[in-house]
Amino acid sequence: MEISDLLHYAMESAASDLFVSAGKPPAFRRSGQVLPEGEEYLTAQEIDAFRKQCLTAKAEQEYHARGSYDSAYTLPTGERFRLNFLEALTGPAFVARPVYPGEALFFEELGLPAATLAEMCTNKSGIIIVVGSTGSGKSTTLAAMVNYINHNFNKHIITIEDPIEFLHRDINCLVTQRELNSSTTSFSDALRAALRESPDVIVIGEMRDMDTVQVALAAAMTGHLVITTVHTGDTVQAIERVVDLYPEEQRLQIASDLGNALVGIIAQRLVPRADGNGMFPALEILLGTPTVKKLVGDRDMRALAEALKRGGSSGMITFTRAIFRLYKDGFISLDAANEAVSNRDELQLMLRGMESGVDSFASQYGSAEDAEDPDIQFIDMSRLLKTAVKTGASDLLLSAGSSPVLRIHGELRPLDLPVLTGQDTARLLNSILNPIQRVEFEENREVDLALSISLVMDQETGESENWRFRVNGFHQRGTVGIVCRVIVSKIPKPEDLNLPPQILQLTTKQQGLILITGPTGSGKSTSLASMIDFINRNRAEHIITIEDPIEYVHKNIMSLLEQREVHSDTHSFAAALKYALREDPDVILVGEMRDTETIAAALTAAETGHLVFGTLHTNSAPQTIDRIIDSFPSHQQNQIKLQLASVILGIISQRLLPTVDGKGRVAAFEILVGTPPVQALVREGKTAMLQSLLETGAKDGMITMQKSLETLYSEGKISLEEMQTYMLDYKADDAY
Numbered sequence: 071m072e073i074s075d076l077l078h079y080a081m082e083s084a085a086s087d088l089f090v091s092a093g094k095p096p097a098f099r100r101s102g103q104v105l106p107e108g109e110e111y112l113t114a115q116e117i118d119a120f121r122k123q124c125l126t127a128k129a130e131q132e133y134h135a136r137g138s139y140d141s142a143y144t145l146p147t148g149e150r151f152r153l154n155f156l157e158a159l160t161g162p163a164f165v166a167r168p169v170y171p172g173e174a175l176f177f178e179e180l181g182l183p184a185a186t187l188a189e190m191c192t193n194k195s196g197i198i199i200v201v202g203s204t205g206s207g208k209s210t211t212l213a214a215m216v217n218y219i220n221h222n223f224n225k226h227i228i229t230i231e232d233p234i235e236f237l238h239r240d241i242n243c244l245v246t247q248r249e250l251n252s253s254t255t256s257f258s259d260a261l262r263a264a265l266r267e268s269p270d271v272i273v274i275g276e277m278r279d280m281d282t283v284q285v286a287l288a289a290a291m292t293g294h295l296v297i298t299t300v301h302t303g304d305t306v307q308a309i310e311r312v313v314d315l316y317p318e319e320q321r322l323q324i325a326s327d328l329g330n331a332l333v334g335i336i337a338q339r340l341v342p343r344a345d346g347n348g349m350f351p352a353l354e355i356l357l358g359t360p361t362v363k364k365l366v367g368d369r370d371m372r373a374l375a376e377a378l379k380r381g382g383s384s385g386m387i388t389f390t391r392a393i394f395r396l397y398k399d400g401f402i403s404l405d406a407a408n409e410a411v412s413n414r415d416e417l418q419l420m421l422r423g424m425e426s427g428v429d430s431f432a433s434q435y436g437s438a439e440d441a442e443d444p445d446i447q448f449i450d451m452s453r454l455l456k457t458a459v460k461t462g463a464s465d466l467l468l469s470a471g472s473s474p475v476l477r478i479h480g481e482l483r484p485l486d487l488p489v490l491t492g493q494d495t496a497r498l499l500n501s502i503l504n505p506i507q508r509v510e511f512e513e514n515r516e517v518d519l520a521l522s523i524s525l526v527m528d529q530e531t532g533e534s535e536n537w538r539f540r541v542n543g544f545h546q547r548g549t550v551g552i553v554c555r556v557i558v559s560k561i562p563k564p565e566d567l568n569l570p571p572q573i574l575q576l577t578t579k580q581q582g583l584i585l586i587t588g589p590t591g592s593g594k595s596t597s598l599a600s601m602i603d604f605i606n607r608n609r610a611e612h613i614i615t616i617e618d619p620i621e622y623v624h625k626n627i628m629s630l631l632e633q634r635e636v637h638s639d640t641h642s643f644a645a646a647l648k649y650a651l652r653e654d655p656d657v658i659l660v661g662e663m664r665d666t667e668t669i670a671a672a673l674t675a676a677e678t679g680h681l682v683f684g685t686l687h688t689n690s691a692p693q694t695i696d697r698i699i700d701s702f703p704s705h706q707q708n709q710i711k712l713q714l715a716s717v718i719l720g721i722i723s724q725r726l727l728p729t730v731d732g733k734g735r736v737a738a739f740e741i742l743v744g745t746p747p748v749q750a751l752v753r754e755g756k757t758a759m760l761q762s763l764l765e766t767g768a769k770d771g772m773i774t775m776q777k778s779l780e781t782l783y784s785e786g787k788i789s790l791e792e793m794q795t796y797m798l799d800y801k802a803d804d805a806y
Contacts, residue, residue, distance in 0.1 A: 350396060615658075670702075692764065
């Protein structure tokens with residue numbers, strides 16, 4: 071029996087390890103099982119001779135001193151092996167691990183999630199960590215990632231390994247492989263040297279000490295993609311393991327750096343295949359989404375575990391779900407699945423069509439990617455929003471414990487659909503949020519956004535239409551709630567909205583402040599959009615709108631229009647206003663003046679030669695003046711009165727009422743025009759007298775809400791009951 075023949079046979083038979091001991095038949099590890107083959111064996115003298123052939127004189131001395139030594143050996147045919155020489159009870163022994171060519175390792179053939187891993191490998195910087203126990207296939211996954219980059223990009227890849235397990239030849243990349251002990255003394259030293267060698271990708275065989283972690287994170291945050299391994303059981307444990315390497319006083323900083331650099335963590339286990347032909351990898355994947363990055367930085371491991379469970383739509387998956395899918399797809403047996411999972415109860419719930427005790431698979435709400443059974447027809451957000459559009463609804467309301475509800479002409483009408491659960495509403499909202507919006511929702515417990523989607527309105531022709539929606543997600547009674555406002559794509563003209571001529575007259579001014587007020591759902595955004603469109607069609611101006619979110623999209627007609635969305639294009643209304651003044655605008659629209667900083671900036675803009683439009687949630691025109699002044703500290707109020715008096719052009723308070731025929735709604739307007747008497751009362755703080763001026767100011771274009779309601783009734787547009795109801799509500803207001 072020749073050792074070279076044994077090594078060659080191990081390579082050809084796809085063994086992962088060869089075990090040779092003096093006086094014992096050789097054994098081979100395949101698919102996780104170690105089995106002896108034949109009856110022949112090697113003598114102690116033969117093994118000693120082979121070892122001396124592989125080791126230098128100094129290494130041989132160290133072997134005798136320590137009782138073991140790592141080395142490598144290459145056959146004349148080019149096949150390479152990792153060797154560990156050791157002293158066993160029966161005499162000298164060695165373990166040989168074949169080093170296979172890395173160019174044969176492809177994600178699909180290894181059973182790895184190709185799309186997710188490929189996307190991770192496209193990152194130009196950051197850190198990817200592969201974790202698992204010894205023999206879980208970490209090195210193979212690392213090599214497959216190197217092979218993917220080698221085939222698809224032109225980069226310089228440096229690997230630092232202990233020892234080299236897969237050989238990579240240059241395909242499209244320059245690959246430099248360094249081995250601990252033979253090429254370098256430590257991972258950290260090799261890593262520092264590598265940073266001076268202009269690498270794009272650095273592969274570190276293992277992050278096992280503080281020094282290596284620190285240099286790896288520094289590399290990941292300075293333009294290098296770092297791929298490495300850690301010996302832990304799962305993804306969340308990996309975060310704890312890395313951070314806990316450091317003293318307590320340094321852990322917060324390391325967690326912050328790790329969170330900032332994180333591309334993703336892959337934890338893997340090898341599970342025996344159902345057909346007995348080897349092992350199949352089960353992967354838990356935690357991706358470095360904005361939410362995950364923040365939770366890692368905060369060291370909130372409990373929330374991190376929850377984010378992993380909820381991250382299916384982003385490509386994340388838990389071990390339990392990964393193993394469940396392998397069983398469901400027939401790759402592994404039920405016994406193997408039960409052996410592989412950490413939480414058998416959770417697996418059993420999944421097997422019964424349930425997850426965490428909630429009947430998620432039986433739910434009829436979600437998206438196609440939520441479906442475990444392709445035959446289930448899910449009711450997704452697209453279908454619900456299409457129903458809202460087709461029925462002419464203004465709003466879609468989704469709340470746990472009730473069926474979806476539409477608001478049609480002001481009345482709530484439930485749909486004939488199953489009752490929503492908390493998980494349904496959470497899944498529906500998650501399906502329309504981007505990563506940044508998910509972080510905002512988790513941090514603030516609510517989120518506002520504009521949604522633009524293409525809906526197929528005619529199934530026969532397949533023609534689609536683009537529709538926009540204003541979406542508000544929030545928490546209520548421990549569950550997620552959603553309200554979607556339908557935004558008509560065509561901006562209505564002033565005559566369509568019954569806007570009084572005096573409102574349009576205000577839009578012809580060159581500078582000053584115009585405010586639209588009213589409760590939520592009173593049509594403020596629509597009136598503003600119509601007024602901006604009126605300016606756009608009639609004169610050449612530079613118009614900047616600052617909205618949260620953008621509802622109506624304007625096209626440049628006579629004016630140049632720039633629309634900025636808070637959180638997407640700018641941090642805040644106040645910040646956008648500050649910079650808007652440097653962008654040479656003529657007209658500025660502020661979606662909502664919700665804080666003193668924004669109000670002050672709007673007043674300054676109106677003072678400095680700009681026409682400014684804004685909205686406030688107030689119930690009447692006189693009340694609006696008080697709201698603005700009272701929002702400031704007492705020592706600033708006199709200055710605000712002076713500013714407001716000098717710029718106020720008009721305040722429009724509006725309500726929407728159902729029409730008498732039940733086919734729509736019509737607006738009632740209260741208009742306070744900024745005449746010199748109005749300005750004087752504001753300047754002197756005599757706002758209680760504004761109502762009297764409003765009632766007697768018809769000649770100046772002013773109109774009270776009562777008069778507007780009476781006019782709508784006399785024109786036959788609203789019923790007597792509606793007029794009386796809204797008039798009573800209005801008179802009950804303190805400002806009336």
